[in-house]
Amino acid sequence: MTVNLLKQKIGIIGGGQLGKMMILEAKKMGFYVIILDPTFNCPAHSIADEHIVANFNDTIAIRKLADRADIITYEFEHIDAEVLKVLEEEGHKIYPTPRSLEIIQNKYEQKMLLKKKRIPVPEFMYIADEEDMMEAGEQFGYPFILKSCRGGYDGKGNVVVHSPQEIKSAFESLGGYEQELMAEEFIPFTKEISVLACRGIDGDIAVYPVGENEHEDNILIQTKVPAQITKTLTTKAMSLANRVMKVFEGVGMFCVEMFVTEDKRILINEVAPRPHNSGHYSIEGCVTSQFEQHIRAITGLPLGDTTLIRPTVMRNILGDMEGNGEAFVYGAEEALKVPGVKIHIYGKENTSPKRKMGHLIVTAQTLEEAAERAQIAANTIKISPRKEN
Amino acid sequence: MTVNLLKQKIGIIGGGQLGKMMILEAKKMGFYVIILDPTFNCPAHSIADEHIVANFNDTIAIRKLADRADIITYEFEHIDAEVLKVLEEEGHKIYPTPRSLEIIQNKYEQKMLLKKKRIPVPEFMYIADEEDMMEAGEQFGYPFILKSCRGGYDGKGNVVVHSPQEIKSAFESLGGYEQELMAEEFIPFTKEISVLACRGIDGDIAVYPVGENEHEDNILIQTKVPAQITKTLTTKAMSLANRVMKVFEGVGMFCVEMFVTEDKRILINEVAPRPHNSGHYSIEGCVTSQFEQHIRAITGLPLGDTTLIRPTVMRNILGDMEGNGEAFVYGAEEALKVPGVKIHIYGKENTSPKRKMGHLIVTAQTLEEAAERAQIAANTIKISPRKEN
Known part of the structure; x- marks a missing residue:
């Protein structure tokens, strides 16, 4: 060699x-x-x-x-x-290839392809004008979701439409005729889960355990792994993630976000062609982190073991509501006193309310213990604008 | 705050x-x-x-x-x-404080202090001249070890003296009157073990599990954790490491190398005031790696959990015997195909025979499995001077 x-x-x-x-x-x-x-x-x-x-x-x-x-x-x-x-x-x-990126970055095309490959997704339709939105309301009922096809993240680019009266303002708030839009049925899910998966250049696929996500104001707050769902649902979710990887022929880490519905169906919400916030738990939780896996995949190295070593909880550390300014971390010492807590601070110079500034990962013998410790640590650490002395 | x-x-x-x-x-x-x-x-x-x-x-x-x-x-x-x-x-x-460094970097002073604090060490004596060496031979028997008090590593600065006839050449080979020397009894140990320990600025001490080391030509080849020794010896080794930390009042990571003798005694061989090669296993093996722990200690953060998560084997990747030149890694792909294998490549530009170029860490369900996989991976990866195409 x-x-x-x-x-x-x-x-x-x-x-x-x-x-x-x-x-x-x-x-x-x-x-x-x-x-x-x-x-x-x-x-x-x-x-x-x-x-x-x-x-x-x-x-x-x-x-x-x-x-x-x-x-x-x-x-x-x-x-x-x-x-x-x-x-x-x-x-x-x-890597991931520009072709898979192109499809994924347009949410409408992404969903069209998934639907064509018989992967379950919420009902959706393309929205060209307000008339289409009226039709969406009739077809999906209210509320439904209006989405920008491109560029959204953390809830930005999404609006919930509660009644026909909100159609006009929703349409205009997302840019109206200037933007590509789509409507999607509102899923009254019982859980939001996500599954990391990676595909190597040679087509090998590695799927991670299922994580359970909690959002606040559309921003991810916490991921618990393993997700507290039945074995059947776990198997189904992992197999769906595997199928999604084949659909996009992606090389590298992908994250497949899913809804678990009241009637125990799993629907694909969104696919991200990259390591994902809900996969940070893998850094301390899995034999191979999503970041190592991504590097292995794109450089042509074999994929690593995705086994979860211990139950793991990841919590985001968001900029607090005190405003903008030079980022200052308070309470890291207290947080690190909690056993099994790791702090990851990204090193962004400035903080602003709800900006993703870092995260903490807690591994423990049981998921309950990890969640409890994550809660304690999360309560002690905060990132605010530096106060003048 | x-x-x-x-x-x-x-x-x-x-x-x-x-x-x-x-x-x-x-x-x-x-x-x-x-x-x-x-x-x-x-x-x-x-x-x-x-x-x-x-x-x-x-x-x-x-x-x-x-x-x-x-x-x-x-x-x-x-x-x-x-x-x-x-x-x-x-x-x-x-950190560690200059005072603890000063004692430790002189092996004679290091051993004197340990002995004074009643921590078991091999018999030793200061060597000023060949006459002292004759006395060492009489007191310790042959073979005994002649050591430079300062500057040795990986066996450099150590000579085994097998008979009175070798005294002169041994004395001269280590610099004779120009160097501070000491003699030490030869310990026919059954195992070499090492225990990492860390002390915080506030005096808190965290002790790691016991690792079992294998050397070749005085260079560390492999560390297996947990060490295959009795529970009594494990407890004894960890408690000795704790006492050593108190003796030196060190702040930061220390590594305490020990011998287990045939009659089940533990003797301290050497103390290093820093993260140590035999502690690399902690990167993937423990909740808190020795490097994270060191950073936490010296910055005044609380010490982290030292629990071993899974049985772990670390193997050094040494420059092969082909000579000196630009370092080139062969067979990383093969090594990474083995489950649970992580490769750490230090990024040294040039390789030379037996130079420490990287290491691999394998975690698994059992120590046997980890050791087997480490052996397979170690056999596939090699670092040689780049060959011209």
Whole structure:
């Protein structure tokens, strides 16, 4: 053998927390990493080998990244897939592939493809105008959800439409005729779950245990693993995630978010073509973290063991409501006194209300113990704007 | 509370693999890290926030590091303790303290203090000249060990003296009158074990499970955890490590290497005031790795849970015998196909025979399984000088 896969240079579009956590794993194995991010002091800056400071839509900079790296990946899905397609045609390796990115970043196309492959999704329809919304209301009943097909995250780009009277304002609030929109039936779910899955370049698929998510104001607050659902549902969810990986032929980590309905059906809510916030638990919870797995997949290394080692709870640390300013962590000492608590602080310079600033992971002998400890730790740690002394 | 402990800047003397692994943990928690190392492309270079390129005996550079960092630590014990003492007197925080470093870095003083505190050590004596060695031979019998009091590692600085005829050459081979020397009885041990322990600034002590070490040519090859010794010996070893921490009043991670004798005694072989090669298993094996623990200790954070999560085997990846040259990793793909195998490559530019280039860690349901898998993986991966194509 004359190839040293570990000598490949990895280029990451985005230097936020996901990029940072990819690099921490890549560095363990000795990889060289180049990031592209407009923020000089972004979370990944200090641990990357090179940082191309440029906007995400700067095609010259993305081309520079492609020229300097052997493989390109990205930490968020709102990138111009056309640019990546051109680079791929020129022979650059880009994972997940621009084709799977292109489908996924348009939620309507994503759902169309899943539906075509007989993977259960909520009912949905394309919305061109207010008349279509009237039809959605008749077909799905109220409330239903109006969504931007592109660019949404953490609930941004979603509006709940409760009655015909709200149609006009909802349509306009999401950009109306200027934006691609879709409507989706409102699912009165009993649980939100997500399953991480990874596909290697050779087509190998590794599926993680099922995590159970809690959101507040559409922002993920907590993931508990294993999800407290029946064995049958667990098997079903993992098998669905496996099928989703085959549909998109994705290379790298994906996260499949799902709803469990009252009548015990599982519907796919959304697919993210990257490591995901609800998968952070894997850093301390699993034999192979989602970040290590992603690096292994895109560099052509074999996928690692996804076994959950101990019950694990992940809680996000969000910027508190005190306003914007230089980020200051209060109470880390108290939080770390709780057994099994790990603190991950992303290193964003500034905090603002509900901004994702870090997370904590707690492993324990039982899920109840982990959840209890996570709650105690979460109550002690907070990130606020620095107060002047 | 108005202090953000995570905003402290950590200065590390040394940017080798131990420094690198400290930084990987420090970065998870958001710390800022400055290293001092003479090699520009040292393992820690690309993930440190700043790198002062200077020799370890460059007192001006060490002072610069102290001025820029809030806390100083180090990854190896052969540093001028006098320089650190002066800095400490000026108010700089240095952990482990220069006083404990000073004692430990002189093996004779280290053993004298342990003996004084009634901690069992092999018989030893100071060696000023060949006459003293004759006496050592009479007192300890042959073979006995001649050691440099300072600067040895991986068997360097140690000579086995088999007979009175070897005294002269042994004495001269270690520098004779130019060096401080000591003699030690030869212990026909049944096992070499080591116990990691950490002491916080507040005096809290955390002790790790017992690891069992295998050496080849005085270089550590493998650590298996838990050590296959009786419960009584395990308790004894852990309690000895705890006592050693109190003796040196060390702050930070220490490693206590011990011999188990045929008559079931435990003798302290050596103490290292830093994270240690035989403690790498803790990265994937324990709730809190030795590197995270060290960072927590020196920054004043509470110590973490030292529980072993699963049986773990660590194997060093040494440069193979093919010679010196640009380091090239062969067979990483094969090694990573083995379940539960993690590869850590330090990123040293050049390899040479037996140089520590990386390690692999295997966790599994049983120690036998972990050891078997570690053996398979170790057989597939090798680091050689790059061959020209």
